[in-house]
Amino acid sequence: MAYLLVDNLKIKLRETLFSNRQFSQIYYSLSFSRPVLPHRVGAVYYRTKSSWDLKPHECPCDLEFLEYLHKLHIQNQTIFHFGTGAHHILGLENQKLEYPNEIIGITASTPEHEEYVRLCLEDRSFSKYYKVICADIYNLTAKSLPMLDIVSLFHLCEFYMPEEAKFVHHDDASLLDLFLSKLNPGGKILFYQESVGWGKAKNIVHSFVEQGKIQKIDVYKNLLIYTKTN
Numbered sequence: 001m002a003y004l005l006v007d008n009l010k011i012k013l014r015e016t017l018f019s020n021r022q023f024s025q026i027y028y029s030l031s032f033s034r035p036v037l038p039h040r041v042g043a044v045y046y047r048t049k050s051s052w053d054l055k056p057h058e059c060p061c062d063l064e065f066l067e068y069l070h071k072l073h074i075q076n077q078t079i080f081h082f083g084t085g086a087h088h089i090l091g092l093e094n095q096k097l098e099y100p101n102e103i104i105g106i107t108a109s110t111p112e113h114e115e116y117v118r119l120c121l122e123d124r125s126f127s128k129y130y131k132v133i134c135a136d137i138y139n140l141t142a143k144s145l146p147m148l149d150i151v152s153l154f155h156l157c158e159f160y161m162p163e164e165a166k167f168v169h170h171d172d173a174s175l176l177d178l179f180l181s182k183l184n185p186g187g188k189i190l191f192y193q194e195s196v197g198w199g200k201a202k203n204i205v206h207s208f209v210e211q212g213k214i215q216k217i218d219v220y221k222n223l224l225i226y227t228k229t230n
């Protein structure tokens with residue numbers, strides 16, 4: 001009985017601590033770990049402290065994307081990539097191609113962007129075909145994007161926070177609409193069905209299919225590939 005009480009107390013204490021944003025931030029600072037999502041720690045803390053290394057077993061989406069591009073011999077296209085990570089593997093591999101793609105990546109994490117700047121200074125040609133914007137994807141507009149051939153939205157619905165709505169232009173559904181409006185004829189938009197946001201994202205994707213906006217054309221491992229319905 002006493003054990004149960006202590007366990008319950010521990011659970012209550014943990015819940016109280018982690019329902020509080022400041023305590024979550026303290027937890028991450030003291031444990032020298034980086035937040036993976038912004039919801040507990042808040043957008044500002046997430047953006048200053050998060051940094052994602054390549055984790056092939058936990059999150060293979062960028063590697064599968066590279067394989068897919070390679071399999072289809074996709075070169076010399078304009079690609080938008082949501083979530084570069086600190087590894088910038090897409091940019092590093094792209095520059096080895098005979099006709100590199102023009103890749104625009106986005107990260108919300110300042111450490112990931114600092115790593116991009118470091119790589120650009122180390123290799124002066126790195127930014128020739130790989131530009132990384134440090135911004136909130138929900139703030140992009142039709143005017144800030146070129147026309148695109150391929151769009152990866154692997155992290156749709158992972159990071160949107162309603163409390164940020166007053167600072168941004170989009171939610172996840174309007175973000176998808178934005179990218180569809182920038183997709184060239186025959187362009188492809190890719191989703192990652194192992195994403196922690198896929199539970200929500202798939203509802204948006206399915207509603208777009210039902211509205212006749214998009215259709216599935218391919219599957220590669222965990223990636224789902226759609227195109228605009230004309």
Ligand SMILES: C[S@@+](CC[C@H](N)C(=O)[O-])C[C@H]1O[C@@H](n2cnc3c(N)ncnc32)[C@H](O)[C@@H]1O
Binds near residue numbers: 054060084136
């Ligand atoms: C879990 S990491 C995955 C990185 C990479 N795609 C991979 O799988 O290795 C999520 C990525 O999304 C980016 N991100 C998170 N919220 C964002 C936002 N609101 N706007 C733009 N990028 C964001 C992060 O900065 C990070 O690069």
